[in-house]
Amino acid sequence: MSITPKFIIVAIDGGAASGKSSTARVLAQRFNLLHADTGSYYRALTAELLGRGVKTANAAAVRAELADLRLGTKVAGHDAHITINGTEVAEAAIRGAAVNAAVSHFAALPAMRSALLAYQRGLADEARGKKFAGLVMEGRDIGSVIFPKADLRFFLSADPLERARRRDRQGQPDAVAERDRLDSSREASPLICPAGAVAIDSTRLELAEVVKKMAGLIAAKLPGGI
Numbered sequence: 001m002s003i004t005p006k007f008i009i010v011a012i013d014g015g016a017a018s019g020k021s022s023t024a025r026v027l028a029q030r031f032n033l034l035h036a037d038t039g040s041y042y043r044a045l046t047a048e049l050l051g052r053g054v055k056t057a058n059a060a061a062v063r064a065e066l067a068d069l070r071l072g073t074k075v076a077g078h079d080a081h082i083t084i085n086g087t088e089v090a091e092a093a094i095r096g097a098a099v100n101a102a103v104s105h106f107a108a109l110p111a112m113r114s115a116l117l118a119y120q121r122g123l124a125d126e127a128r129g130k131k132f133a134g135l136v137m138e139g140r141d142i143g144s145v146i147f148p149k150a151d152l153r154f155f156l157s158a159d160p161l162e163r164a165r166r167r168d169r170q171g172q173p174d175a176v177a178e179r180d181r182l183d184s185s186r187e188a189s190p191l192i193c194p195a196g197a198v199a200i201d202s203t204r205l206e207l208a209e210v211v212k213k214m215a216g217l218i219a220a221k222l223p224g225g226i
């Protein structure tokens, strides 16, 4: 009797610079998962709207401009990059100071969240179609809103000072505590550790130690482990 390989969905949530992307990247390679960094999607839409001169206070303009955007996906290696009207948004354009300062404000708007909801869920089909063994999606509301029934839901935290140091080392000065405050206090899909998620504090852990904890739990979900 052949065993149908199980397609797994792994959700990783946590604050800014809590280690989500680094761990998700390693897990994607190890288990052949498609990696979706949803923060980069919010950043890409924010960069596009800023470029169009849209202000967060003008909800009607935000809705109108979002309706004009066709979202697509370009898979490169294990990464699912978003495209807007057929064009991939350059990394440099989404990691700069202007987007860092604006993204949490745009991400708090219900119109932004609904523009990305179906898109993010659709990446599971994208991953299946491209024969990945599963999807690892990281963000703020993946385990709470996007995939509440994911096979595994992780919530990463780390001391804010340590997180600010990590961003500095990456050459990306970023007000992580302020973004967390905005992301946690918004009404629409706030950053929370959902009930049942596996919480990991990475302040004093090396990347390899965090990955080891997660990988053990993921392997246990796969037929025969890995």
Ligand code: DC
Residues within 6 Å of the ligand: 015, 016, 017, 038, 039, 040, 042, 043, 103, 104, 107, 108, 138, 139, 140, 141, 142, 179, 183
């Ligand atoms: O992961 P990041 O720091 O690049 O995310 C940038 C911003 O995007 C973050 O401050 C809040 C928003 N975001 C969100 O609201 N929901 C997600 N699932 C991912 C990111």
